[in-house]
Amino acid sequence: GQNIDQPTEMTATEGAIVQINCTYQTSGFNGLFWYQQHAGEAPTFLSYNVLDGLEEKGRFSSFLSRSKGYSYLLLKELQMKDSASYLCAVMDSNYQLIWGAGTKLIIKP
Amino acid sequence: NAGVTQTPKFRVLKTGQSMTLLCAQDMNHEYMYWYRQDPGMGLRLIHYSVGEGTTAKGEVPDGYNVSRLKKQNFLLGLESAAPSQTSVYFCASNGAEPYNEQFFGPGTRLTVL
Numbered sequence: 001g002q003n004i005d006q007p008t009e010m011t012a013t014e015g016a017i018v019q020i021n022c023t024y025q026t027s028g029f030n031g032l033f034w035y036q037q038h039a040g041e042a043p044t045f046l047s048y049n050v051l052d053g054l055e056e057k058g059r060f061s062s063f064l065s066r067s068k069g070y071s072y073l074l075l076k077e078l079q080m081k082d083s084a085s086y087l088c089a090v091m092d093s094n095y096q097l098i099w100g101a102g103t104k105l106i107i108k109p
Numbered sequence: 110n111a112g113v114t115q116t117p118k119f120r121v122l123k124t125g126q127s128m129t130l131l132c133a134q135d136m137n138h139e140y141m142y143w144y145r146q147d148p149g150m151g152l153r154l155i156h157y158s159v160g161e162g163t164t165a166k167g168e169v170p171d172g173y174n175v176s177r178l179k180k181q182n183f184l185l186g187l188e189s190a191a192p193s194q195t196s197v198y199f200c201a202s203n204g205a206e207p208y209n210e211q212f213f214g215p216g217t218r219l220t221v222l
Binding site for chain 1: 149150151152153154157167168199207208210211212213214215216
């Protein structure tokens, strides 16, 4: 079967760095996405990785290792507005997204 | 550009009633999707469309029907609502390639009593 695993909840301090991990087992791989979802709102796109390595975009970076079925999202200089759920999703061989349940990130002052 | 819009935002149904959720996008996107989101679970694909006049089943299609008569609109119908269909429904769309980022509508919160 297809499976995406990520921690249910994480807590971090304003100004710090946090790493959210995602492991996956899917039938085929056409890329991995990270989305941010604030409570009561729609998901919004953060990053897309299809090759191994690190992609940096401002305070956010995303890493992929296809051989290990592993990705992480790194958030630096945390701000209160970063409190949200972070969704990991893998595009399978049918070009359909398989979604993890999301990691709720709580930022404390 | 409004992006992706959904109507209604909220709805309460009684078991056995039917309804249609409307999704509209003004980005000329080929691909459109209907997902449901339940607590503790990832988004699950109900149906999707790869272009005007086409539809296909996703992971959880039972109890739902869809139509894409116009490129900009994707309708989701519940034939006979059940309490198990209480959920938040999101519509999404993306452009020329399926691996492009998906743009989501604001969601419809549906409660079936």
